Amino acid sequence: MAKRPPKSIGLRTEPDQPLKSRAPAPRDPNQPRLPFDPMPDRIEPCLALLASKPPKGDDWAFEIKWDGYRLAVHVEPTKVRILTRGGHDWTTRFAGIEEAARNLGAASMILDGEAVVLDDQGRSDFGALQNALGGRGGKRNANAAVFYAFDLLYLDGHDITRMDQSERRMLLESILIDSDGPIRLSEEIEADGAVLLQSACEHGLEGIIAKNRHRPYRSGRTGDWLKIKCVQSESFVVVGYEPSTTMPGAIASLLLAARKGDGLVYVGSVGTGFKDSVARDLRKQLDSMQIVKPPVAIKGKSLVYARPELVAEIEFRAWTNDGKLRHASFKGLRDSADAADVYRVT
Template structure:
């Protein structure tokens, strides 16, 4: 049997005495240092989406449209705005509309992750129009009409948010960029449907596809499976290893394409549609400057001009043949080095 102490423990009062009271708060010393802030990263390597054949299932996944444009990070800093490409190049001067809009958000410090696009008449992202707005390959034009769709918030008000779950980062982002807000900076909204239904709707409207994101994951740089991309029409980046000239000799008839397999490039077919006349002429001129005598891959085309594999083409296609060639291809554009394009890798 436990005995009660005859006297209350030190620091407590008996029932006959006054009730317990907490110590009065002392005013804060103005000379005391503020809580530490996280230093703003000069650049954050982006989180990349893995290709998936179908949308994942489960309430832990959120779904957004896949925007067909340039991946950008908008840095709102105390004294300036910086707009960085996926490869870390500063393109602030080329996106003055986004720069002005970022200043007007009224936020002291912030890093937005998103995609810059140009929309067509039906509200779909048009990669070709974006290229034209920026002046094409090597262009320096200022794309004032570009819209930036923000889909993540990585740094805010002096604090690094990458350790937080996506759902928490998303909540903060939506408080800064309300849904259905117009202007050069807009919120990339989540679909109010399950993955299969949302994917079907995206394809029926002629969109490129959707992105699935795990709500409970932090922001991790690289292609780790936290984000998945599901495409209606497949579109990938391939190295240009040669071209077939047109019959008039001033343009191109098709491009020879290669992917990475193991430690080397392998020929995966060609693309001969999707070129506008001026683009085809300009591309021939650029490729002629890269011409070489010894091909970098084995290919069956006898009349081709072989080139150093320095340019990367974005190509739409429907499927792969049994012998590893692309089916029903269409040229979309040349990926610029500043966008840090990744040549498609064939898994062994």
């Protein structure tokens, strides 16, 4: 006959009594509690450091580089907050993403990712995203925007930024199952970095991101994440414009500057990439910011100068020997809430 378990594990041994657990003992005040981390109001994002070529080795994971607005989606038990890189609340501007975030299942989380609008080839289009939002400073709701999540920073009461990237990635993949909704997983691609970069460039993508699998999430540009671009694209300050001689009330080109030390330096102009309506809108905007003295050292006739407040995203192929942009093309204006880094020259 089988014997009953010994008393030492706390079971009643009388044959005519039901088995019951022992009464709970008072909690020892010296016993540590399970850790609980309050959700932070904001986490400064981890930024990718520009690299000339992809890193090699098994330590690195690769993803496609998205061209949009960096956002953090905070899912709380009673609400969702969508914050820009600069910490501005844009929840009302991404209603579709907000609604999708409410249905993800977890009680609380912070997703790190990029809001984009895709073209008919599935490529992110920064200009289309700007139009969806109503332009710089616009208040339109970007219903067409898709949020590609590429990191998970907080989950159900726990700050997981101290975990390795590979561990955070596993948790993120367990949450994001729907591949067609407003919130999607930014796929990790198993490939040699150089081969993936070549393929990305052939398909007209901006480039790739490399992430060290063994690093925690650290704010700032630490080198844990790298960006390798097919075509150079950077943010520059708009310091004025050259009026169009063929289209009344429009610009012919924008005058651009980069940061150097504590000031600005002229890096050339951009005269392509504008639609007619954009060229007229830019002139109206810059005319309202007009100043007499140029904010940078520049020479030219018929130039109109403006306060250095607007930031434009510019695609270009190379630099000239005298420090000017070659084959520059306008992609759109960066919103101040995006807190984009203005290119700095040495």
